[in-house]
Amino acid sequence: MADLLSVAKLAGVSRATAARAFSQPELLRSETRRRVLEAARRLAFRPNRVAQQLRTRSTRILGVLVPSLDNPVFAEQLQAMETAARQAGYSLLITTTGYDASKEAEIVEEMLRQRVDGLILTVAEADSNDVLDKLGKESVPCLLVYNQPANADTPSISVDNRAAMADATTHLLDLGHRRIGMIAGPVLQSDRARLRYEGYCQAMRAHRLPPLPLIEMPRHTHADLAVLEPHLYGSERLTALLCTNDMLAISLMGDLQRAGFSIPADISVVGFDGIALGALLNPSLCSVVQPRAAIGQAAVNTLLAMIKGESPTRERLSHALRQGDSVGPPTPGSAAPFPSTSPTQRR
Amino acid sequence: MADLLSVAKLAGVSRATAARAFSQPELLRSETRRRVLEAARRLAFRPNRVAQQLRTRSTRILGVLVPSLDNPVFAEQLQAMETAARQAGYSLLITTTGYDASKEAEIVEEMLRQRVDGLILTVAEADSNDVLDKLGKESVPCLLVYNQPANADTPSISVDNRAAMADATTHLLDLGHRRIGMIAGPVLQSDRARLRYEGYCQAMRAHRLPPLPLIEMPRHTHADLAVLEPHLYGSERLTALLCTNDMLAISLMGDLQRAGFSIPADISVVGFDGIALGALLNPSLCSVVQPRAAIGQAAVNTLLAMIKGESPTRERLSHALRQGDSVGPPTPGSAAPFPSTSPTQRR
């Protein structure tokens, strides 16, 4: 391709002058500027960002790491980030771990080699994370999203996961539910899930009820009815289920309905994240809404501020409980120990 | 940070030798190599990819452009792309247009400045697209995904949109449906939507039925019942609706159910894309499945082959119709001209 030097030659000026036509046009005599721009046009000159990046030691690229794009909560947030970043003249280098924490280190290292100007990470464990510890010693601005570190010194943006789940639990309690369960993905791998469970426990205790043990699903985003079965039948069956994320909740609803349960008459379901699709369903999914777009936008803006040298802030964005038809008051006598209809779809 | 030169000095070798310790370690005496690596470790040396990229004229970055990450069909495909790319040692620069075709040119230009090694695009219009025309003259490998250009010379990967929608239509016809409608987003902006409509028309005509006009929704991923209303009531009401994408279909189902319609008893709904969530719903969404993961993976691999100089291929991946409970045979007498229940949720 044509480079600045050839443009300069064609315009009959020096490299420096040619460069100035783009970076500081006001320094040039308008006639000179015109000649350079004309030459650039003729040669189809395209500035080489790589060379710029090397010389200026700034890539204007942000490195982003999320668990998975298959979960809309991350995809929707990325959409907001991309928009915000591009508006500010930045690009995104997006990577995923597939919920595999052991990949985090290598991926972050690769982004550092690329000399990203900053990092936005959603990791499995924000506390006691050696990747973050290492990053602390580096000079690269770094920001956690969705993670809510307890003691960590890494700035972060998230909702108050504990309070949020406590709110959801309280909502169920206020409706009259008492046997409320909570399901999560492989829990050891997510600090968020643990905080949400704590919120649940807190709310239960506040009502003088013993919190039930967390029910762990084998996958992050897909419910498994077999694991849940013991809690669905009999006199001690659960009347409401809290899920640590919407994907889990949505797949759970489908499975329950196919197994003959009516929602919310037989059992109420609450999700977490508030992905757009949840509101479109029928019954619509009651869910703790994390403001994904706001989180994404705030993340980019905060990181850009940090890059400019401003001191980081730890932000707690406010959550909201989206009411939905997947939740209703418990109907004590309604569900027989075993569901009355055959395990096929029921409308 | 420490650069290669300082590593070389500490190890007591030349820059070139230090570099070889990483790029061609077999050329060095093991003792020399050890000294260099040890020095690199001590200095926490991190290779500067930007400098490498400038010198080698290869970034090992692929530029990706999709309409929106809010639509899972793109997010799921990106997940596959990211995995495939990283395995091959490439990174992704991901950008979105928000379905705004007028942004395509600028975004592509910016990616070219970044000197991406190749481009993977999903554009609004594959034919008569000046961005693509311009790219044709450049030497950057470029690949279309989901787009299915008629005459274009740009290689592409997609399903056969026409045949796919024809299959879905035929499925409905075989069940006995006759009044089958089709809804789409702002259709002028999507070549895919038009091809799918053609497939529908084709299938209808093959059954000696006049295709109905396409019903256009104001948004790409959200149905609007008001627009649809004229087709839902009366003796000529539709008994089945095809949607150009799953988001549209899912939101449509929710809206219909909330308006008192029973699915599929009153009306059948078919989606397109086969996003993961569709299968989890109740009723599960019948949809034309585009193999998103396979498409993403194939896209990356094909593009990498093109980068290596192999000649491009235009690939048609096979689609499949996922059966779902959102479709059933028409029930002629079932739905009154006006729905029998009040417009609240019905189970």
Next chain:
DNA sequence: CCGTGGAATGATATCGATCTCATTACGGCA
């Protein structure tokens, strides 16, 4: 003991921009 050839290493140009500092051009004023 020396010449020879391959293995190992070094010196230097280069990728394409920006940055700093030096130099030239030019308009105003004595």
Next chain:
DNA sequence: TGCCGTAATGAGATCGATATCATTCCACGG
């Protein structure tokens, strides 16, 4: 006309790696 200060432009170093070609090292055969 000549001097001066600012505006405009140029020369050359630099960012951090790789690539090419030259040079040194060393073992081995003659």
